[in-house]
Amino acid sequence: MAYKKTKFSLLIMLLYAVYNSANAFEVLQALPETPIIPKSNPQTEAKIALGKQLYFDTRLSKDMNYSCNSCHNLAAGGDDDGAATRLKDRDINRSAPSIYNAAYQTVQYWDGHARSLEFQAMEHILSANYMAMRSEKVLLDRFSQIPGYVEAFESSFDGGLNLMNMARALSSFVRTLKTPDSDFDNYIRGNETALNESAKRGLHLFNEVGCMACHFGVNFAGPAPGPAFGMGDGFYELFPNYLGSKYDRKYKLTKDTGRDLITKDRGHKYMWRVPPLRNIADTAPYFHNGSVYELDEAVRVMARTQLKKTLSDEDVSDLVAFLNSLTGKYPQISLPRLPETPGVSLTNQRFQLGE
Amino acid sequence: MAYKKTKFSLLIMLLYAVYNSANAFEVLQALPETPIIPKSNPQTEAKIALGKQLYFDTRLSKDMNYSCNSCHNLAAGGDDDGAATRLKDRDINRSAPSIYNAAYQTVQYWDGHARSLEFQAMEHILSANYMAMRSEKVLLDRFSQIPGYVEAFESSFDGGLNLMNMARALSSFVRTLKTPDSDFDNYIRGNETALNESAKRGLHLFNEVGCMACHFGVNFAGPAPGPAFGMGDGFYELFPNYLGSKYDRKYKLTKDTGRDLITKDRGHKYMWRVPPLRNIADTAPYFHNGSVYELDEAVRVMARTQLKKTLSDEDVSDLVAFLNSLTGKYPQISLPRLPETPGVSLTNQRFQLGE
Numbered sequence: 001m002a003y004k005k006t007k008f009s010l011l012i013m014l015l016y017a018v019y020n021s022a023n024a025f026e027v028l029q030a031l032p033e034t035p036i037i038p039k040s041n042p043q044t045e046a047k048i049a050l051g052k053q054l055y056f057d058t059r060l061s062k063d064m065n066y067s068c069n070s071c072h073n074l075a076a077g078g079d080d081d082g083a084a085t086r087l088k089d090r091d092i093n094r095s096a097p098s099i100y101n102a103a104y105q106t107v108q109y110w111d112g113h114a115r116s117l118e119f120q121a122m123e124h125i126l127s128a129n130y131m132a133m134r135s136e137k138v139l140l141d142r143f144s145q146i147p148g149y150v151e152a153f154e155s156s157f158d159g160g161l162n163l164m165n166m167a168r169a170l171s172s173f174v175r176t177l178k179t180p181d182s183d184f185d186n187y188i189r190g191n192e193t194a195l196n197e198s199a200k201r202g203l204h205l206f207n208e209v210g211c212m213a214c215h216f217g218v219n220f221a222g223p224a225p226g227p228a229f230g231m232g233d234g235f236y237e238l239f240p241n242y243l244g245s246k247y248d249r250k251y252k253l254t255k256d257t258g259r260d261l262i263t264k265d266r267g268h269k270y271m272w273r274v275p276p277l278r279n280i281a282d283t284a285p286y287f288h289n290g291s292v293y294e295l296d297e298a299v300r301v302m303a304r305t306q307l308k309k310t311l312s313d314e315d316v317s318d319l320v321a322f323l324n325s326l327t328g329k330y331p332q333i334s335l336p337r338l339p340e341t342p343g344v345s346l347t348n349q350r351f352q353l354g355e
Numbered sequence: 356m357a358y359k360k361t362k363f364s365l366l367i368m369l370l371y372a373v374y375n376s377a378n379a380f381e382v383l384q385a386l387p388e389t390p391i392i393p394k395s396n397p398q399t400e401a402k403i404a405l406g407k408q409l410y411f412d413t414r415l416s417k418d419m420n421y422s423c424n425s426c427h428n429l430a431a432g433g434d435d436d437g438a439a440t441r442l443k444d445r446d447i448n449r450s451a452p453s454i455y456n457a458a459y460q461t462v463q464y465w466d467g468h469a470r471s472l473e474f475q476a477m478e479h480i481l482s483a484n485y486m487a488m489r490s491e492k493v494l495l496d497r498f499s500q501i502p503g504y505v506e507a508f509e510s511s512f513d514g515g516l517n518l519m520n521m522a523r524a525l526s527s528f529v530r531t532l533k534t535p536d537s538d539f540d541n542y543i544r545g546n547e548t549a550l551n552e553s554a555k556r557g558l559h560l561f562n563e564v565g566c567m568a569c570h571f572g573v574n575f576a577g578p579a580p581g582p583a584f585g586m587g588d589g590f591y592e593l594f595p596n597y598l599g600s601k602y603d604r605k606y607k608l609t610k611d612t613g614r615d616l617i618t619k620d621r622g623h624k625y626m627w628r629v630p631p632l633r634n635i636a637d638t639a640p641y642f643h644n645g646s647v648y649e650l651d652e653a654v655r656v657m658a659r660t661q662l663k664k665t666l667s668d669e670d671v672s673d674l675v676a677f678l679n680s681l682t683g684k685y686p687q688i689s690l691p692r693l694p695e696t697p698g699v700s701l702t703n704q705r706f707q708l709g710e
Contacts, residue, residue: 056430058438065438070425075411076693082702083413083420089443284700295698324697333690338431342679343650345639347437 025207027216030185031278031328035103035175041118041168043175046156051173053149053336054166059142059346060125062132068124068170072099074333077282078177082290090129093256095290098283100330101276103175104219107234110288111259112273115233117171122163136163142346148339179279179328187325195325202322205315210307220277220326236271239288240305247301251291258288281324296320380562382571385540386633386683390458390530396473396523398530401511406528408504408691409521414497414701415480417487423479423525427454429688432637433532437645445484448611450645453638455685456631458530459574462589465643466614467628470588472526477518491518497701503694534634534683542680550680557677560670565662575632575681591626594643595660602656606646613643636679651675 037043054060055068071080078098085092094110102108107115114120124130125139133139143149143161153161157168184203186194195203206212214237217223222235240253248254260268272288285291286298299319303309311319392398409415410423426435433453440447449465457463462470469475479485480494488494498504498516508516512523539558541549550558561567569592572578577590595608603609615623627643640646641653654674658664666674 058428059436063438063441064436065425065442070420073413073693075690076695081414081419081700083418086418087420281697282695284696284698285702286700290700290702293700293702320698327697330692335430335688335690337685338428340432340637341639342636342682343639343675345436345641345645345648347640347645347648 025188025203027212028184028188028220029218030188031101031104031178031180031182032218033180035101035178037175038116038118041171043172044156046152047169047172048176049336050149050152050156051169051171053152053338054170055173056336057338059146059338060131060133060166062134064347066131068099071096074099074177074330077279078102079283082285085290092129094288095285097275098279099174100177100179100328101219101278103171103177105221105273105276106223107273110272110275111262112234112236113259113262117174118164118167121167121170121174125163125166139163139166145344145346146339146341152339177331179330182278182328183325184322185328196321198318198321199325200322202318202320202325205319206322209303209309209311209315209319211302211319214274214306215277222274235274236268237274237306238270239272240270242305242308245304247305251287251301252289253287253291253301253305256289277323278326278328281327295323299323380543380558382567383539383543383575384573385544386456386459386533386535386537387573388535390456390533392530393471393473396526398527399511401507402524402527403531404691405504405507405511406524406526408507408693409525410528411691412693414501414693415486415488415521417489419702421486423454426451429454429532429685432634433457434638437640440645447484449643450640452630453634454529455532455534455683456574456633458526458532460576460628460631461578462628465627465630466617467589467591468614468617472529473519473522476522476525476529480518480521494518494521500699500701501694501696507694532686534685537633537683538680539677540683551676553673553676554680555677557673557675557680560674561677564658564664564666564670564674566657566674569629569661570632577629590629591623592629592661593625594627595625597660597663600659602660606642606656607644608642608646608656608660611644632678633681633683636682650678654678 041047055074058064058067058070060067071084072078073080078100080096082095084090084096085094097110103117107113108117108120114123125133126135140161140163143166150161153165153169157165159165183194183199187203206215214222214235236259239258240248243254254270257269259271259273260266262268280286281295284295285293286295287301292298292301296316299316300311303311396402410429413419413422413425415422426439427433428435433455435451437450439445439451440449452465458472462468463472463475469478480488481490495516495518498521505516508520508524512520514520538549538554542558561570569577569590591614594613595603598609609625612624614626614628615621617623635641636650639650640648641650642656647653647656651671654671655666658666
């Protein structure tokens with residue numbers, strides 16, 4: 001196991017290891033009812049409703065053809081089936097992670113460079129590869145022409161309509177996007193029959209083989225957030241941990257070097273945020289580059305590259321049965337009505353801005 | 356007035372003119388509770404639910420990045436604010452018409468070349484400029500791997516999963532997308548206070564200036580469908596009717612020659628289906644090419660190019676007030692859950708097919 005070497009103290013790792021061996025499955029838990037809500041952005045019904053409108057609004061993107069939901073599809077697994085990586089006019093080479101339960105993550109992005117949903121939302125709006133709005137000014141020039149938004153921001157936030165408050169509203173909505181009550185959740189809460197025999201064997205293998213050394217906690221993505229765990233920077237793994245298998249080339253696993261591109265720290269080469277496993281069956285393709293199309297193959301790749309193990313077909317099948325049990329109950333979502341600008345197309349504004 | 360010269364008999368036009376002059380506003384009516392349902396595709400709850408899933412499913416497009424809802428956004432006016440015409444990888448030069456109340460149209464597309472929603476849906480799925488599925492075989496190879504769809508089609512249709520039945524399911528859903536109870540509807544049903552004074556003046560101007568000669572009927576788009584009106588081919592207008600105004604060049608009104616591109620009949624040059632006006636305030640930009648961004652400007656352009664009239668600012672304002680009254684009540688729509696293929700990405704299939 002190659003844990004992140006900086007910022008995460010060896011002492012805490014040791015405590016975890018002891019805890020882990022003593023009460024293996026106590027490091028697993030049912031999805032808590034709510035994620036942690038930051039004090040700087042308390043949940044309100046008005047903010048959640050506003051965030052939902054923004055989430056579905058293509059006017060948040062430069063060309064008005066993508067909304068958040070385009071790549072984090074709430075009608076499916078909260079992802080895009082790898083579609084964004086195939087966009088010819090963008091330079092997106094990482095698979096869109098699911099937005100469901102993202103609020104339970106300590107950090108956002110595959111390389112974990114956003115410590116909050118709010119930061120992630122702001123960056124997505126302004127990044128050339130996502131919403132591609134040129135600046136906050138361009139964004140506000142557009143949205144200030146939509147009276148419904150202007151009024152809703154005035155009444156929901158100090159400061160009214162601005163980029164930070166748009167990010168806050170989006171984050172408030174995203175904090176409602178959770179999928180509780182998976183078969184696994186029901187099992188861990190004490191319903192012995194919630195998992196079938198294969199899934200139960202899979203759960204035990206998940207611990208014995210070594211998967212759970214990294215995939216534990218609320219979201220199967222490492223320790224829960226909070227200062228007690230020193231998790232401000234997130235929980236990372238070297239991937240591939242054991243180089244040299246046939247998978248490296250087959251799935252181009254080392255083409256993207258991961259977190260070092262952000263930190264400029266050579267020690268972070270091939271370091272990736274441990275990805276969450278809830279709803280994993282609904283979020284193919286797998287890995288940062290979306291190169292693996294089937295869950296059973298992803299299990300084989302992980303066993304070999306991370307643990308230097310080759311699993312029997314039966315073990316793979318049991319592990320997949322367990323992973324299938326992590327699919328939760330998706331919320332029923334009503335499509336919002338987006339505020340209109342009656343009699344006016346904002347398209348024009350784009351050209352007025354000389355873009 | 357330049358009515359469509361072929362297929363629509365002069366006798367019927369004459370009858371309409373007499374009827375029109377005798378009871379001007381009787382050619383207008385509130386939105387009927389349901390559009391005409393074809394005998395070949397009766398509505399069922401199962402088909403509507405299935406059609407809704409397909410409507411929101413990006414797997415219906417080749418690259419899995421567009422759904423019907425991408426360009427006919429049900430959270431907004433059922434259109435895309437002109438976004439599709441700006442897609443660099445497609446060759447779409449006509450503005451996406453609203454899907455709301457489309458079922459009340461006699462024919463579909465700006466040039467009216469589809470006589471049914473079913474035909475339109477099939478064509479959209481296979482057309483290189485829309486969903487771009489290469490063939491029905493490619494489509495079925497993909498969808499036959501989604502058990503939820505296979506089962507739903509088996510139980511909803513004779514013949515199970517095939518292109519025609521997908522088009523039928525989509526059409527069944529689209530036939531539920533209606534926006535009744537606009538202020539105008541309430542007014543025409545007898546509530547005198549449903550329109551303000553400006554909108555009432557606008558309604559009278561709408562008749563007196565001549566707009567209503569073409570924009571009448573259920574959807575303000577001409578005669579209701581049905582054999583009695585010989586409307587199998589739709590109701591068309593020459594646009595621009597009076598060439599030579601400043602608008603021709605300013606808005607490139609003659610660049611696209613319209614229906615003749617389909618019929619190869621020179622008499623159809625610059626002929627366009629009379630567009631519906633319900634929810635017109637929510638469906639900017641205007642005209643077949645989406646070249647006009649404001650409704651008041653669209654009114655000025657229409658007055659000049661179709662009726663050779665120049666309106667006062669007050670008249671334009673009253674006409675816009677009337678047009679604003681055509682915005683109906685949008686349905687509350689719950690996002691469907693899309694059938695998943697647990698543990699598998701269909702992305703792979705795309706490459707297996709050698710695309």
